[in-house]
Each structure stands twice: as C-alpha cells, then as structure tokens.
Amino acid sequence: MFCGGREGIMVQDSAERMIDKLAQRFGPRPLLRWTERATRGKANYHKNTISVGPHVWRGPVPSLLHEYAHILLYYRRGSIPRTKKTWRHHGPEYVETLFEVAEYWYGNPYRYPWHSEYRSIEKRVNGSKIRSYRLV
Numbered sequence: 001m002f003c004g005g006r007e008g009i010m011v012q013d014s015a016e017r018m019i020d021k022l023a024q025r026f027g028p029r030p031l032l033r034w035t036e037r038a039t040r041g042k043a044n045y046h047k048n049t050i051s052v053g054p055h056v057w058r059g060p061v062p063s064l065l066h067e068y069a070h071i072l073l074y075y076r077r078g079s080i081p082r083t084k085k086t087w088r089h090h091g092p093e094y095v096e097t098l099f100e101v102a103e104y105w106y107g108n109p110y111r112y113p114w115h116s117e118y119r120s121i122e123k124r125v126n127g128s129k130i131r132s133y134r135l136v
C-alpha cells in the first residue's frame with residue numbers, strides 16, 4: 001500500500017503493482033502508460049489505458065486512483081454516462097465509484113485528498129451526497 005507523504009517518489013513498478021491490486025479487487029486491469037512528462041493523469045476508455053507519472057501535480061497515487069475510477073465505471077456500465085455534459089466524466093456515478101476505490105485503497109475514503117479534486121467532486125463528497133455513506 002502507498003500511504004503517507006512520500007508518494008512523489010513513486011516509480012513505474014509501484015504503479016503497476018497498484019493497478020494489479022485494484023484489478024484483483026474490482027476487475028478491470030488497464031494498461032499503464034508511465035510518462036515522465038505528464039503533469040496530469042489521463043484515462044482512455046477505449047484503449048483501456050491510464051497515463052500517470054512521477055510529475056503529475058496531485059501526486060501519482062491519487063491520480064492513479066482517479067483515473068482507475070474512470071476505467072472502472074466504464075467497465076461496469078459499458079458506456080460513458082449520458083448525462084449533462086459537465087457530468088459525463090465526473091458526475092454522481094463517477095464520484096461514487098471513486099469513493100469506493102478510495103475506500104478500498106486507503107481503508108478510510110476520507111484519507112483520499114478530496115481537496116485536490118475538481119470542485120464538483122469535492123463538494124459532493126464533503127456534502128455527504130454519497131449514496132451509501134455519511135460523514136461521521
């Protein structure tokens with residue numbers, strides 16, 4: 001597991017193992033594109049790839065979890081949600097998926113750095129709008 005504040009030193013091998021663990025738990029096993037140049041993560045639904053690297057600004061671990069949640073939601077639905085344009089990628093279903101992934105990874109989903117998420121995602125989580133969870 002990757003916990004604590006040393007996420008910046010993550011290497012490709014650790015990222016591969018992280019995806020392996022997520023795949024064991026959730027199913028889909030996207031390919032990793034480890035890139036030194038990326039400053040933000042990216043998921044490609046159709047190619048089933050996740051691009052992250054050591055220099056993504058949020059740190060590679062949260063980025064990888066964020067991108068993995070995209071792949072997982074797509075895998076479960078078989079499609080991209082057809083909702084309001086702004087919600088297509090980061091709508092309610094996505095937030096719940098990310099919450100579930102974060103809960104698995106950190107044990108406590110609130111250890112995920114929601115403050116560095118898109119505002120709409122952060123607001124949804126901090127506003128306790130997650131279907132099956134409540135802040136305690």
Ligand SMILES: [Zn+2]
Binds near residue numbers: 066070089090
């Ligand atoms: Zn995203």
